[in-house]
Amino acid sequence: MGSDKFKQWKNDYTFESCELGRKAYGEFLSSYIRKQNSPLVLNLDGSWGVGKSHFLKQLYSDLRFDHELPVIHIDAWISDFSDDPLLVIISELIEQMALINTLQNCAHQEEVLLKFAAKYSKKTWNLLAVAGGAYVSGVTGNSAIVEFTKKFTFEDEDYQTVGKKLNEVYMRQKDAIEDIKTSLERFAQLYDGDAKVYILIDELDRCRPNYAIEFLEVIKHFFELKNYVFIIATDTDQLSKSIKAVYGNEFDGKEYLSRFFSRTAKIPKPDLKNFASLLIQKSLIVDKIDKMFFLENEQDKDGLSHIFSAIGNLYELSLRRLEQLFSKYESIVIHCENEIFDTRLLLQLICEFESEFYRESYDRKRLHKKLDAPETTQQQQRVKGHTVKYSIDLAFTSLDRDIKLILENEPPIFKEAYKFAHIYGKVLNSSKMTADVEFVKSTMNDKYESSTAKTKDKNFCTFKRALDQYDPSRKFWTIDDYFRYVELAHDIS
Numbered sequence: 223m224g225s226d227k228f229k230q231w232k233n234d235y236t237f238e239s240c241e242l243g244r245k246a247y248g249e250f251l252s253s254y255i256r257k258q259n260s261p262l263v264l265n266l267d268g269s270w271g272v273g274k275s276h277f278l279k280q281l282y283s284d285l286r287f288d289h290e291l292p293v294i295h296i297d298a299w300i301s302d303f304s305d306d307p308l309l310v311i312i313s314e315l316i317e318q319m320a321l322i323n324t325l326q327n328c329a330h331q332e333e334v335l336l337k338f339a340a341k342y343s344k345k346t347w348n349l350l351a352v353a354g355g356a357y358v359s360g361v362t363g364n365s366a367i368v369e370f371t372k373k374f375t376f377e378d379e380d381y382q383t384v385g386k387k388l389n390e391v392y393m394r395q396k397d398a399i400e401d402i403k404t405s406l407e408r409f410a411q412l413y414d415g416d417a418k419v420y421i422l423i424d425e426l427d428r429c430r431p432n433y434a435i436e437f438l439e440v441i442k443h444f445f446e447l448k449n450y451v452f453i454i455a456t457d458t459d460q461l462s463k464s465i466k467a468v469y470g471n472e473f474d475g476k477e478y479l480s481r482f483f484s485r486t487a488k489i490p491k492p493d494l495k496n497f498a499s500l501l502i503q504k505s506l507i508v509d510k511i512d513k514m515f516f517l518e519n520e521q522d523k524d525g526l527s528h529i530f531s532a533i534g535n536l537y538e539l540s541l542r543r544l545e546q547l548f549s550k551y552e553s554i555v556i557h558c559e560n561e562i563f564d565t566r567l568l569l570q571l572i573c574e575f576e577s578e579f580y581r582e583s584y585d586r587k588r589l590h591k592k593l594d595a596p597e598t599t600q601q602q603q604r605v606k607g608h609t610v611k612y613s614i615d616l617a618f619t620s621l622d623r624d625i626k627l628i629l630e631n632e633p634p635i636f637k638e639a640y641k642f643a644h645i646y647g648k649v650l651n652s653s654k655m656t657a658d659v660e661f662v663k664s665t666m667n668d669k670y671e672s673s674t675a676k677t678k679d680k681n682f683c684t685f686k687r688a689l690d691q692y693d694p695s696r697k698f699w700t701i702d703d704y705f706r707y708v709e710l711a712h713d714i715s
Contacts (some may be wrong), residue, residue: 226321228295233289236697237277241500242273242541243493244280251487252284255453256291263482263644266455271542274455277489278424281453282579285420287321294318294420298437299425303523307437308444311421319419407449421445423454431464438482447567454483492541497524498530501548507555513563514555517688531563535625536617537573537580550711558707562659562692563699571708574613579605583613590702 237248255264268274285293294315301310314473426434441452449590462475469478502508504525511526519525535543549567550572583597597613606620618629657665667685 226280226665227319228318231279232284232451234362235276235283237284240280241277243496244277244490246424247490248277248280248284249651250280252289254487255451256285256289258418259448260449261448261450261484263441263452263454263484265447265479265483266453266489267458267486269540270457270460271540272337272489273492273541274489275424276459278422278453278455282422291417292319294320294421296421296423298423298434298514302429302433304433307433307440310437311445313441314361314419315419329435335373335536338425371685384705403444403447407447413576418449421452423452426454427456427458427461427464431468434461434464435468438479440563442482454491458486469611475524494534494541494544495531496538497541497544498548499527501530501545502526504550505548507552510555510559514565515682515688515692516565529569533566533569533573535621536614537627538621539573546715547576550708553711553714554707558649558699559697562662562689563703568704568708570614571704572711575708577713579615580617583616585710588705630661657698658694659689659692659696659698663694 237245237252240248250500255262266274268276268277273357280291282295285291286585295318296311298310301307303308421439426437430523436631438454441454445452458476458479462479465475465478466473469475498636508523511523514521516525516529520529530544533539533547539547547569551569554568571584571587574580574587577584579602582599582602586595586597589595593622596611596614602613602616603609606616607618608616608617610616618626663686666689
């Protein structure tokens, strides 16, 4: 018996210490699961990178350590090499239940359970079929049988013999189904006569489509029992597409999956600001923020977290995508220490360069390098249903209502600052200038004294004031610097 690796989860994964704003939902879902009085297969649905695995581990800790219930966690992707999902589930069940508790008669029930599982195993079916064919052909020895299977055919007189053998295997498997169900019921009752066994399945959507389907079939046929509750975390949309790869594009994968899941629970969207704050706190740049260039009231960890939250919402980034964005940003900040650049513009360009949908907007920015050039294509506008010039406006108009309400409370400069090269097009009136802070401030002062700057661009003053606190000799990025570092950081994730 191995060590209990799950004990560490008691401290590392809890709803109580959840920093993604999911404590209330996690406890609510746990209560719902625990109070079921009939067989339950719950689909915990969440898109890629939303934090399904993290949430499932938190649920494990809640059930096992807070409520002292028998709970099993299975990473389906790790077992993807196997051709027998039933044996995978039963083996994990036996091993992990033994870690939770040691009771009399367990060894006997484990032995009985494995015996019936092996009786059903499709490997047994295949082996006996091939062995039967080898037998009637006079082939003996393991290596000889392997070679035989490569060119395995029956003569007419052999069909009756092999067919009889296959029928015997089928009848044994059919009988084994009920035997396994009975053994599973008894096995669960060993630990607590009234308690259920909770089996949490992760990463099923990453498995081979055939294996994922077989996994679900096993759960349906063997575990629709009052003593077992399954929680299966998947990107259900992606899993349904994988199923189409098996059955064809016309096949309704979502309808097919509904056969297996009796209930569905969506993982709520995380609090991106809290997540960004965690990334910053653990990063190599946390002590550099006060020396970096930001607009008013943003020059601290909370301000940078807010910027990442805003950009994450605008470009609808998952937690994983936001983490990758931060890794790229961190690598640039470390390399370009003591240089002045606009974090908002840099993050926007990284997002668009890495996005299949917005990549054309990035390429247009790179080509024209000026504020007033069109950034969106007709195809992008058709997809989003809006005809707008700037990619930032396109991103904003397609957001759902709740996110729009959050972003509409931003200061007036918010969306203006994201319009490409604002600081160059409206403030400095130059896209290729190589300069230090002193030269930039001088240029801005000259422009501010003009008659139009004071009345037509209130945001001008915000940029101007932001530069006042920096060493005049510090390098000020050109537009080309942004493109260069965005592309250099591409392979950082």
